[in-house]
Amino acid sequence: DAGVIQSPRHEVTEMGQEVTLRCKPISGHNSLFWYRQTMMRGLELLIYFNNNVPIDDSGMPEDRFSAKMPNASFSTLKIQPSEPRDSAVYFCASSLVGVRYEQYFGPGTRLTVT
Amino acid sequence: SQKIEQNSEALNIQEGKTATLTCNYTNYSPAYLQWYRQDPGRGPVFLLLIRENEKEKRKERLKVTFDTTLKQSLFHITASQPADSATYLCALDEARGNYGQNFVFGPGTRLSVLP
Numbered sequence: 001d002a003g004v005i006q007s008p009r010h011e012v013t014e015m016g017q018e019v020t021l022r023c024k025p026i027s028g029h030n031s032l033f034w035y036r037q038t039m040m041r042g043l044e045l046l047i048y049f050n051n052n053v054p055i056d057d058s059g060m061p062e063d064r065f066s067a068k069m070p071n072a073s074f075s076t077l078k079i080q081p082s083e084p085r086d087s088a089v090y091f092c093a094s095s096l097v098g099v100r101y102e103q104y105f106g107p108g109t110r111l112t113v114t
Numbered sequence: 115s116q117k118i119e120q121n122s123e124a125l126n127i128q129e130g131k132t133a134t135l136t137c138n139y140t141n142y143s144p145a146y147l148q149w150y151r152q153d154p155g156r157g158p159v160f161l162l163l164i165r166e167n168e169k170e171k172r173k174e175r176l177k178v179t180f181d182t183t184l185k186q187s188l189f190h191i192t193a194s195q196p197a198d199s200a201t202y203l204c205a206l207d208e209a210r211g212n213y214g215q216n217f218v219f220g221p222g223t224r225l226s227v228l229p
Contacts (some may be wrong), residue, residue, distance in 0.1 A: 043219040091157050099217040100146045101206045105157030
């Protein structure tokens with residue numbers, strides 16, 4: 001198995017631009033998670049999906065952030081408009097079912113907003 | 115307020131010794147607690163999961179304990195090796211009633227095993 005796949009690996013954009021991060025979970029996993037990691041705040045859960053349905057999005061910082069999972073093998077996290085404080089590493093992870101199973105993380109997308 | 119603390123930001127130990135990392139939490143009642151390892155520039159990697167009704171879990175050189183009374187988990191690496199050098203994160207689930215569940219990571223402890 002290729003593991004969780006994320007793209008792009010690095011993204012540099014200017015403030016105000018739209019950013020779209022992509023994730024392909026491990027085949028057969030029913031839950032998908034989006035995290036953000038910064039030095040100041042550590043690793044934070046933004047949103048997670050069970051069977052393509054968003055279960056808890058209370059970690060999404062603002063309306064500028066949105067996430068979709070149109071099918072079992074693809075998810076996007078979109079930031080529009082982006083701001084410098086959104087600069088972070090964004091991880092996608094998947095698990096068999098929910099938060100009570102081990103999660104497999106992707107390599108992350110390093111986002112820099114100038 | 116809810117908080118997860120890990121004993122120290124960094125821990126240095128000599129090769130061959132046992133490393134003990136601590137995870138303390140307040141105002142959570144997790145049913146599960148997990149430990150992950152993260153290397154620089156990479157995503158976290160799952161190591162062990164322990165349930166609230168389990169006192170101890172082992173996997174090769176790793177051992178985890180979970181004390182729900184003390185609200186503490188201990189993570190041990192025996193016969194430590196330089197390759198064990200990494201940041202170790204504890205994480206727990208948080209039930210939100212009608213709002214699903216959250217998953218919260220601690221700040222991590224950076225372990226350095228010196229040859």
